[in-house]
Amino acid sequence: MTAITPSGSSTNIDVALIGGGIMSTTLGSLLKQLQPTWSISLFENLAQAGLESSDPWNNAGTGHAALCELNYTPAAADGSVPTAKAVGINEQFHISRQFWAHMVSEGHIGSPKEFINPLPHMSFVWGDAHSDYLKRRYEALRAEPLFEKIEFSEDHAELADWVPLVMEAATPTSG
């Protein structure tokens, strides 16, 4: 296809990527691996790449691996917690990690510590109904190999050990 550059000249390209966020740059990197001879142009409206949603200040910075995102495991009408979506998303996250590992080993990106760091994830809920749901989610997910290290606690002292600042303000209920 023919693309017109900002300076007004025309150029022949195989792929045009619109936007310089994480999605276009990842797709461009993938295509470069699969089709090294293709010419790829990336067009960005702003002065630099990554200034919108992909900017580190504009998102929470967690890798969505379905570890703590409860919206991926809504309870079914019968109260059970289906795990298929969470497992699928977690598998996708592992594929992303494999791709990044490949890019590091090929020397295309630098030290992984500069862009990804493992951290414990936590879902924190209040009230009996939400706590009951979280327990059922835990029971359902712990049977999955990708989630086997998941833990659940309602024990105040243990929670204080996990999240001291959160629990500092919480008052234990009796019984």
Ligand SMILES: Cc1cc2nc3c(=O)[nH]c(=O)nc-3n(C[C@H](O)[C@H](O)[C@H](O)COP(=O)(O)OP(=O)(O)OC[C@H]3O[C@@H](n4cnc5c(N)ncnc54)[C@H](O)[C@@H]3O)c2cc1C
């Ligand atoms: C508050 C918030 C918190 C989030 N937290 C997380 C999180 O913890 N974990 C997570 O995985 N995701 C999170 N996300 C989502 C994540 O940030 C986005 O899914 C991701 O950054 C989207 O990348 P993108 O490349 O599609 O979009 P963007 O990074 O927005 O890139 C799109 C680019 O396209 C450019 N553009 C638009 N139109 C044109 C045009 N016509 N011509 C040229 N350029 C154009 C824009 O200028 C922009 O640079 C969060 C998002 C928000 C808003």
